[in-house]
Amino acid sequence: MSTSLNFFSDYLSASLRLSVPLAFAALGGLFSERSGVLNIGLEGMLLTGAFMSAAVTFYSNNGWVGILAAIAAGGLVGLLHAYLSVTLRVDQLVSGLAINLSVAGLTAFGSRLVFTTETTQKLPGIGVISLPGLSQIPILGSLLFNQDLLVYLLLLLIPLVTYLIFRTSLGLTLRAVGEYPRAADTAGVGVGQVRYVSVILSGCLAALGGAYLVLVHVRFFTEGISAGKGFIALAALIFGRWHPVYTVLACLLFGATEALQLRVQAFNLNIPYQFLTMLPYVIALLALVGLAGKSTPPAALGVPYVKESSED
Numbered sequence: 001m002s003t004s005l006n007f008f009s010d011y012l013s014a015s016l017r018l019s020v021p022l023a024f025a026a027l028g029g030l031f032s033e034r035s036g037v038l039n040i041g042l043e044g045m046l047l048t049g050a051f052m053s054a055a056v057t058f059y060s061n062n063g064w065v066g067i068l069a070a071i072a073a074g075g076l077v078g079l080l081h082a083y084l085s086v087t088l089r090v091d092q093l094v095s096g097l098a099i100n101l102s103v104a105g106l107t108a109f110g111s112r113l114v115f116t117t118e119t120t121q122k123l124p125g126i127g128v129i130s131l132p133g134l135s136q137i138p139i140l141g142s143l144l145f146n147q148d149l150l151v152y153l154l155l156l157l158i159p160l161v162t163y164l165i166f167r168t169s170l171g172l173t174l175r176a177v178g179e180y181p182r183a184a185d186t187a188g189v190g191v192g193q194v195r196y197v198s199v200i201l202s203g204c205l206a207a208l209g210g211a212y213l214v215l216v217h218v219r220f221f222t223e224g225i226s227a228g229k230g231f232i233a234l235a236a237l238i239f240g241r242w243h244p245v246y247t248v249l250a251c252l253l254f255g256a257t258e259a260l261q262l263r264v265q266a267f268n269l270n271i272p273y274q275f276l277t278m279l280p281y282v283i284a285l286l287a288l289v290g291l292a293g294k295s296t297p298p299a300a301l302g303v304p305y306v307k308e309s310s311e312d
Contacts, residue, residue: 013143018258019254020151024206026233028203032202033237044102044104044230045099048103049074049210052070052072052207053067053214054111057123074206074208076203077099077207078200079196086192107223130145130146150216165244174194185307195305210226213229231284232280235288236251236253257280258279
């Protein structure tokens with residue numbers, strides 16, 4: 001009984017750890033897409049955060065400095081996406097894909113410059129903060145109250161973002177820009193400014209997911225470490241119908257699926273590991289197929305806004 005309980009507790013902890021980078025990226029994507037800017041570039045933003053946090057932590061030997069650098073770099077990538085999508089009105093899908101490809105190449109080149117030795121560079125991580133009393137609760141104590149500061153930040157962000165989007169004037173403005181930008185502009189809302197802020201915030205949050213992946217989850221950087229997590233976060237955003245709580249729950253589902261395939265591999269079953277590695281992506285695909293026609297995105301998502309005076 002004790003062995004089964006420990007296995008279940010370890011599985012839940014692994015599921016949470018694997019879900020955190022997805023949740024940060026998905027919440028970032030939520031701000032961008034609620035404002036009407038399609039953000040395929042979540043993968044590149046997450047990878048940017050992973051590389052910058054690793055490189056700065058490697059040189060400074062301080063994980064918190066690395067996290068700040070990741071947030072700043074993610075914000076700059078978000079600014080680039082906003083400039084291309086909002087100001088230049090480049091196709092938002094093309095802009096996001098260009099960011100993903102560029103970041104993949106730049107981080108691969110940068111990692112060979114920074115981490116020059118043959119062996120993997122172990123990075124100083126972020127310490128765990130155990131909450132007295134609460135951390136002693138069976139199963140849930142170690143799962144929720146014996147975590148690092150980034151997990152606590154994520155748990156705080158979920159109700160905060162939900163309240164911000166659905167219960168405040170700022171959230172109403174954000175949703176109006178994503179649904180009816182013409183009406184929002186007529187009401188005196190700066191559509192471009194709202195979209196700029198939203199996409200920059202999206203980059204910062206996605207980069208936090210990359211920083212968590214490097215400084216907490218694995219504590220090293222390797223080329224392509226994001227491994228499609230930005231795209232899974234985008235799938236979770238669609239699966240969660242652009243709602244913070246449902247989106248994070250979808251991330252937990254995908255994290256639990258990935259944790260499951262890792263444990264199945266450990267059992268040495270006669271199953272090719274490639275099929276097991278595919279499992280999280282298959283689940284994401286099936287989730288999206290099941291929602292076909294049911295999940296309604298913001299009405300102006302992916303549509304550049306042009307003021308009436310510019311059309312004349």
